[in-house]
Amino acid sequence: MTQRGTLDIVNLKKTFNVNGNTTPVLENINLKVKQGEFVSIIGPSGCGKTTLLRLVIGLENSYEGQILLDGKRINGPGLDRGVVFQDHRLLPWLTVERNVGLGLEGKRNGNGVNKQIVEAHLKLVGLQGFEKVYPAQLSGGMAQRAAIARALVNQPELLLLDEPLGALDALTRMYMQLELEKIWQREADVTMIMITHDVEEAIYLSDKVVIMSSRPGTIKKIIRVELPRPRDRASYDFMKLKEEILEEFQLHAENVFSYAI
Amino acid sequence: MDVNKVVLKLRGLALPLALLAVWWIITKNEWVSAVFLPPPETVAATCVKLLLKGKIFVDLNESITKVAQGFLIGITAGFVLGTAMGLSSTIEKLFGPLFNAVRQVPILGWIPILILIFGLTELAKIIFIALGAFYPMTLNTFDGCRQLKKEYLEVARVFEFNKPRLLWRFILPSALPSILSGIRVSMSEAWMLVIGAEIFFKTRGGLGDMMWEAKSKVQMDIVFITILIIGLIGFILNHVMKILENRLLRWRSSN
Amino acid sequence: MKKVITLILGLVLPVLILIGMEVVARFELTTSQLFVEPKVIFETLVDLIKGDELFINLGISTLRVFIGFVLGAAAGLFFGTVMGISRTFESYVGPIFNALRQVPVLAWIPLFIIWVGIDEGFKITFIAVTAFFPMALNTCEGVKGVSKSHLEVGAVLEINRFKQLSTIIIPASLPAIFTGLRLVLSITWMAVVGAELVASSEGIGYMMYRARQQLQVDTLLVCILAVGLTGYVMNILLEQIEHYFLRWRKVAG
Structure with a gap:
């Protein structure tokens, strides 16, 4: 019996058909994610990391190999997986409250139960008081928090984040990283997988950083991050790890330090 | 209200007042026969007389009843066909070409054939009005149903929404702006066509008939007043729809 | 496939x-x-195509649309541009323009008949007026919608007022102007049928009116077909012109 929220990817291969030519997008992907782990996937654009995530979400269906959630093969989307997209994708015609409650609509919970769940999650992401507000009135960071709350209301085993902070400005982004860490710590048994191309963000948040390379997309290296939390971005160990990862992308060390100043 | 806005409002009044003055001077000096241009005071007096006599309200009521029936039939049919074509590409391919072909015929061109088939009846007029409301409603609803972005469809899939919930929560709300403007356009179209129907079908009753009769008797003052009333009602209908749109589409504004 | x-x-x-x-x-x-066989309709169609009547009437109507369209659209274009550029002009004229615009076009018919009579002048006036309002409105909105940054480019380059109009304002509002033209085309085409149904002794609207009186359903159907087709062809022609003028909008590749 596998634990709830375990993801097992075995010998995954995915090809796309473009004008009759088959191009491999992902090849020989093997990845194990334990319950409650925070894993980041990082790689250059075009390395297939988004395709990998879409396969786990279930938005792409045909693949070779196995993607197993709790030992069961993934086939199509399901409420056991929550998703946060880069563009928050809140429905503009629903208030924040109803957006967050979207996933509960099918469930006939008793009086006010759904309302309580929604309230609790708004509190979790720090959006109390914004229940009746429409998405167009929210800032980017707030909208993304609402999207995170929406993804969590169904108590998914797995939270999949597709560059969730990619569209935010640098300061909001750092702030949201703190928030995301807090959320992850409070929802201790939810496994989180995040796609990013920000190395610092990956190290700051993850237990494991998966580095991918492109054409075809393969896993180049998996680096464990065992720094104590909350992590200090300026610490020596943090910088060393960052350097190590950047080296994988053949970026020189000087760049790292000039960037850090 | 700041001074600038008051100035702008006052400027807007300048031209109408000047026109009124010119009108008054022309009629005072009888440069133009009162038959073609009755003096402003005569028009005002006739207006009061008409309102007191009350027959105008009977005509008004008749026009509005007719337009309401035609409009409701037209937008309902347009909503159904537009949604069906928007949701199913098979239905679109089936009905689209015929719809587009029929639409090329200017709406007034249908009058003779409607008269031939249905005679000079209320039914003929209502069908005529409904047809006029039907086109813009169908087009706007169809367009609206195609508005939903692929990204949102993915959200629906992630939450495992079934077809009816997808329609209710995603497709119709995203189509709403387009549908509402369809209703507004259909409404002003229907309002124009009810006047047209009363003129072209040459039957008794309604504001259009009142106008036509005034024309035949060369009662210019009544022609003026009916134009004014027809314009005013058109304006009110449009305005009410706009208020409704703003209320229903509050989610679009960022403040 | x-x-x-x-x-x-x-x-x-x-x-x-x-x-x-x-x-x-x-x-x-x-x-x-009232019922006619498809065969009869087809025969009537062939007869009418072979004869002159249909084409003469269609030609007359098209000519009326053309004259009314040109007059009304030109006036609307001019008026709309001035109203879009000058806020002073708009503040004086805008309110009365918007008030008159509320009157459904068909409601002007009786007034024009009394003032202009029922001859050619009436038809042209009516068609031109139906063309004027939507044209002016679209042009005005197009001109107002010209982006500030483009105007700033003009200011930086110190282009004079006239040059600014011809090189920035008009081209930038061209898409809106063409939207107006297409709208106007279909409205004027409707207006000519209306004007001819009310008072005329020639033109496609009159031909339909007569066919109705003589219970010639087949002729009536052929007329409807001809009116629809002509409107469609004119629309396509206008689209071609639009494509030519707006070729800069085309996406590369």
């Missing part, structure tokens, strides 16, 4: 309607004078 299926699906309903009419004719399901 897909295109063929689309074409076939599009033909299903028209063919069904024709078959339905044919069945009614074969089995003599109706004795109504």
